[in-house]
Amino acid sequence: MFIIKRLFPIIIVLALIVFLTLQSPEDTIRLSYGMQNIFLALFPNASGRWTIDMHWFRTLLHLPLYFLLGGIVSFAVPKFWKAAGICFAVALADETLKIFLPTREFGATDLAFDAIGFLLGIGIVTLCRVIKKKCLKNR
Template sequence: MKQNKAVPWLCVILWMALIFYLSHQPATESAELSTGIMQIIKQAVVGVIPQLPFDESVLHFLIRKGAHFFAYMILGILVYHALTKSNIVGVKRFSFTLMICVVYAITDEVHQLFIPGRSGEVTDVLIDSAGALVGIGVCQLVRKMIRFKNAR
């Protein structure tokens, strides 16, 4: 069954819209979301290892930066897939995927400059770019594994 080229690009656009929506939240709403996630993780960790010293500020920081990394890892995977379905191959596919993700990360940080309590951070662009690179790497690894399996 041949897949429509528009479907993978629609997934990219929807994921970008989700990133935009989350970036558009004022700092107080964003902090509430990550604090809620932090409390869930804290309860789980303390339940398993009660004697573990727990620094909430470090966990909060890791959750916020981890969200950047994860969101852009998924974006990297989606863009890579969309470019694959659009018959873009090789170094072009890698380069275009990375370029699209990095440019979107930059525009996302600029967007946050206009949101109450938020700021645009170069470090977040670097974290986003690293996430996209890992997503691209995952795609390339999976493609190689599939080719290896099919060759056997």
């Protein structure tokens, strides 16, 4: 049961990644514009490339998705490099899958943003573990 509790959140995020990868171009554009409009509503004075370039905005959306994956995997796999390896394998598999989809393509930039996202997620969980360990040690 303990393993299921740790793996279930990972499976949910993996399912979300696959769902987003397999979306039709129309659904992807609709979702991306919707997310962009939400961000612009939250930050009305925002400027920069992401406010006008949908492709760039979609690339930036890899950060929070893979940040979530990194954090969740890090809870299940406490070793930093093992968690990073698992996340990299997922990101590489996701980008490789896009080669076989007619409206998608492998993106090295997307893979780099995936890596930044999951490394930040793993790093924050790891940092919290270190802080917790030091706090407990000082009691």
